[in-house]
Amino acid sequence: MKKTIFIFTSLIIALLAIFQINKYHLISQDVSMQFVIATIAVVFFIIGSVISKKTSHSITVSSQEINQAKIDELGISNREHEVLCKVAEGLSNKEIAHQLYVSESTIKTHVSNLLVKLNAKRRTQAVQIAKKLKIIPL
Amino acid sequence: MKKTIFIFTSLIIALLAIFQINKYHLISQDVSMQFVIATIAVVFFIIGSVISKKTSHSITVSSQEINQAKIDELGISNREHEVLCKVAEGLSNKEIAHQLYVSESTIKTHVSNLLVKLNAKRRTQAVQIAKKLKIIPL
DNA sequence: ATGAAATTCATACTTTAGTATGAGTACAAT
DNA sequence: ATTGTACTCATACTAAAGTATGAATTTCAT
Numbered sequence: 663m664k665k666t667i668f669i670f671t672s673l674i675i676a677l678l679a680i681f682q683i684n685k686y687h688l689i690s691q692d693v694s695m696q697f698v699i700a701t702i703a704v705v706f707f708i709i710g711s712v713i714s715k716k717t718s719h720s721i722t723v724s725s726q727e728i729n730q731a732k733i734d735e736l737g738i739s740n741r742e743h744e745v746l747c748k749v750a751e752g753l754s755n756k757e758i759a760h761q762l763y764v765s766e767s768t769i770k771t772h773v774s775n776l777l778v779k780l781n782a783k784r785r786t787q788a789v790q791i792a793k794k795l796k797i798i799p800l
Numbered sequence: 801m802k803k804t805i806f807i808f809t810s811l812i813i814a815l816l817a818i819f820q821i822n823k824y825h826l827i828s829q830d831v832s833m834q835f836v837i838a839t840i841a842v843v844f845f846i847i848g849s850v851i852s853k854k855t856s857h858s859i860t861v862s863s864q865e866i867n868q869a870k871i872d873e874l875g876i877s878n879r880e881h882e883v884l885c886k887v888a889e890g891l892s893n894k895e896i897a898h899q900l901y902v903s904e905s906t907i908k909t910h911v912s913n914l915l916v917k918l919n920a921k922r923r924t925q926a927v928q929i930a931k932k933l934k935i936i937p938l
Numbered sequence: 939a940t941g942a943a944a945t946t947c948a949t950a951c952t953t954t955a956g957t958a959t960g961a962g963t964a965c966a967a968t
Numbered sequence: 969a970t971t972g973t974a975c976t977c978a979t980a981c982t983a984a985a986g987t988a989t990g991a992a993t994t995t996c997a998t
Contacts, residue, residue, distance in 0.1 A: 752925025768946050787890025906976055
């Protein structure tokens with residue numbers, strides 16, 4: 663958000679500079695004046711689009727962004743969350759173990775801990791709960 | 801989208817009009833010139849924001865209906881679909897059996913058939929695939 | 939450096955899940 | 969009436985998932 667303000671401010675300064683240049687050198691020429699105005703319009707149009715996209719990204723897409731606060735609240739560790747995502751993809755413990763280069767028993771431990779933390783009885787239920795809490799993507 | 805183009809065009813014309821007025825009446829006054837430029841900037845910033853918001857809205861919102869055609873294509877029966885939804889809720893075979901007033905072996909049969917039809921190895925994967933194909937809610 | 943939390947792994951066990959096979963019932967279409 | 973489809977159920981089995989316990993290692997902040 664600070665970046666946005668910075669960029670915004672810079673562009674205003676830049677445009678004022680262009681205006682000043684225009685004022686002292688080309689003030690009476692229609693063509694350059696229209697060019698300046700067109701440039702300003704385009705630049706601010708782009709700025710508006712970008713900012714809107716970024717802010718609306720955190721609003722509309724927030725329904726698909728992970729809720730880190732909830733993860734912390736439930737005491738789910740990084741590794742556990744990683745495993746949880748793999749479980750949500752429909753992978754078996756063995757497949758997850760291979761993908762993460764650990765043993766199957768390690769995955770079993772993680773899954774077991776996840777079930778407790780998510781208050782679930784099965785991995786399918788854990789996925790369902792995790793999606794409801796928005797702690798896993800989509 | 802046609803509305804957007806219309807609004808966009810109208811505003812360009814409006815701004816050019818303002819420019820013309822400015823040209824013939826206030827061309828030498830800095831204050832009004834800056835005002836015009838500021839107005840242009842703000843207007844186009846708003847236009848950019850609105851357009852961006854509308855387009856991104858139409859992208860993010862459109863997605864939440866079940867695909868009956870796909871269900872038929874895969875040859876999934878009513879009962880199977882019913883079971884599939886229960887599986888997606890994270891229920892066990894036994895729990896589903898109780899809810900549907902049938903035996904657990906019946907559910908096992910349905911699930912087994914579903915796995916074949918959805919080309920899945922596990923129930924978790926079946927849920928994942930089903931959601932991707934939009935044949936189960938959310 | 940030390941203690942807490944995180945990660946890893948194993949073994950032994952119980953419980954679900956999933957497969958294979960066969961079969962009975964009901965119902966709609968031919 | 970016969971055929972096909974959907975639904976039901978059982979038995980017996982294999983495979984995967986999940987629990988419990990204990991322990992070694994690593995990481996990280998106090």
